[in-house]
Amino acid sequence: MPFAKLITKSPLPLSWLIAAASAFVGMIFVLLAWYLELEYHIMPISPDAVFAMHRNLLAVWVIDLAPLVMGVYGYLTGLVLEKFQNRLSERVHNESKLVALIENMANGIIVINARGSIQHINHAASRIFGYSEQELIGRNVAILMPKDVGEMHDQYIANYFNTDIAKILDIRREVEAVRSNGEVFPLELKVSKLEFQGGQFFIGSVSDLSEVKSLELQLYQARKLEAIGQLAAGIAHEINTPIQYIGDNLRALEESFNDLIALLNEYRECIKQAVPACRDAMAAAENRHSADYIIDDTPKAIRQSLEGTERVRNIVRAMKDFSHIDRSQISRININEAIKNTLTIAHNEYKYLADIVTDFSELPSVECYASDLNGVFLNLIVNAAHAIEAKGAGRGRISISTKVDGYEVEIAISDTGAGIDKKISQRIYDPFFTTKEVGKGTGQGLHIAHQVISKHNGKIWFSSEANQGTTFFIRLPLRLAQVT
Incomplete structure (x- = not known):
């Protein structure tokens, strides 16, 4: 031995x-x-x-x-x-x-030397950036930064050693970072200096802020929607009363005008028996005041006005149903009616782009967070309209169907738009990911939709074909007793 x-x-x-x-x-x-x-x-x-x-x-x-x-x-x-x-x-x-x-810290830890070369990276940092430790050791830390920042990083280190002025050491700050797949994301960073065995090193403690930013945006949107809901409820109440007056008066006017036409017709029958001079004078008067045009056009105007007031009433009712003020309350709703109300709210988004085709099965009521679910329907319908617009092939079609499957309901929302590229299909639920132009989207819609459906113990998935369109499917349980 x-x-x-x-x-x-x-x-x-x-x-x-x-x-x-x-x-x-x-x-x-x-x-x-x-x-x-x-x-x-x-x-x-x-x-x-x-x-x-x-x-x-x-x-x-x-x-x-x-x-x-x-x-x-x-x-x-x-x-x-x-x-x-x-x-x-x-x-x-x-x-x-x-x-x-x-290695087991929740925060990512990155150690670099005075030349900016990565000396160590723990598991959390590796997970945040999407690199293995072997891929990063020895490489310049600029690989983890946007190109414009990375190009200046070595100069920042050189300036520090030349001036000994620490502008960012031991200060928590929010920066942009880059994952291995090229995704830019928000990061919290705190850098500290370390002297070890005669060498100088910098230790960076990093935290991924993507989820935090997503939650902040959701909270902001929730508060905004709550405020809009309260405003909509107030506006709906204020609009509803005068619209009721207008509708009632128009219906009364329609009935009165019909009575006048009946009376005028009786006068005409009597005038036929009158002397020719009287008949000629009455015919001239009717021609002078466009009696035939008034008799023909006024009922149309009244009917159009009644249709307009009914449309306003439907929009007001849809706003009230769509904007539930208490977003935390579970309620039982008719999914078909919820989708109809959402179509009413979103009408301006698709009216010049697509025809709507619905195939609603008879559904039992569903327990849900109504405002959250309405938001999901609205997002998918608006996305469908944008996809048709992006395809640029003229007027398209948005099809919506519902059905019962055991103790669940299934909703399918299809469009004839541009479809979803397979290269990005795994990322469409990621926060802040969007392919839309600036001003068209925040990259939060599908992320929030996925969270809402998960909150309901449901499922959301899609099928898509390039230049043919996309179908999103949603399955929801009828009851939320199991949701915690």
Whole structure:
């Protein structure tokens, strides 16, 4: 067994083992000295010769002390080595604990040297940026930054060493970073300086703010929608009363005008019996005041006005149903009616772009967070209209169907738009991801839709074909008893 293994496996202290080994070497030295002395005096190798040698040579007794001297020396050396080994083991243990702590931190940790070269990256940072540790070690940290910032980073470090002015050290700040797939995302960064073994290093503590920003935007939108809901409820109430007056008066006017036409027709029958001069005067008067045009056009105007007021009433009712003020309250709704109300609200988005085709099955009521679900329907319908517009092939079609499947309902919203590229199909639910031009979208719609459907213990998925269109499917449970 090698000596190193003997040391690690032996229950004896290291000092004792080294003392024993040293004494053993000393004993070998003594035996070798005896042998050489006997050979020098041409004496046979025997116990008697050894005894005789000790009687005649005092130096032999000194040599015999070698095992004791070397054993003591080995023991003392072992004590020193034991102390060193304990300190080394303690240091290795502490370093292992430190490495384990760094590796298991929730925040990402990146260590770079004075040249900006990455020296270490923990698991959290690797997960945030999408690189393995092997892919980053030795590379310049600029790879994790937008191009314009990365190109200046080495200059920032050089300026710090030239001026010794720390502008950003030990300050938490929000920056933009770049993942391995090229995605730019918000990051919280705090940089600290470290001097170690004569070298200077910088330690960056990083946190991905994508989810935080998403939640902040959702909270902002929720508050905005709540305010809009309150405003819509108030406007709906204010509009509803005068619209009721207008509708009632128009219907009364329609009835009165019909009575006038009936009366005028009776006058005409009587005038036929009158003298020719009177008939001619009445015909001239009717022609002068465009009586035939008034009789023909006024009922149309009244009917159009009644249709307009009914349209306004429908919009007001849709606004009230769409904008539930209490967004945290679970309610039971008719999904078909919710989609109809959403179509009314979104009419301006698709009226010049697409025809609407609906195929609604008879559905039981569904327990849900009504405002959140209405928001999902609105987002998918508006997205469908934008997809048709992006295709640029003229007027398209948005088809919406519903059906019951066991204890779930399924909603399908299809369009004949441009479709979703397979290269981005895995990212469409990511926060802030959008392919729309600036001002058309925030990249939050489908992300929020996915969260809302998940909140309902439901599922959302899609199928798409380039230049043919996309269909989004939603499955929702009829009851939310299992949602926590």
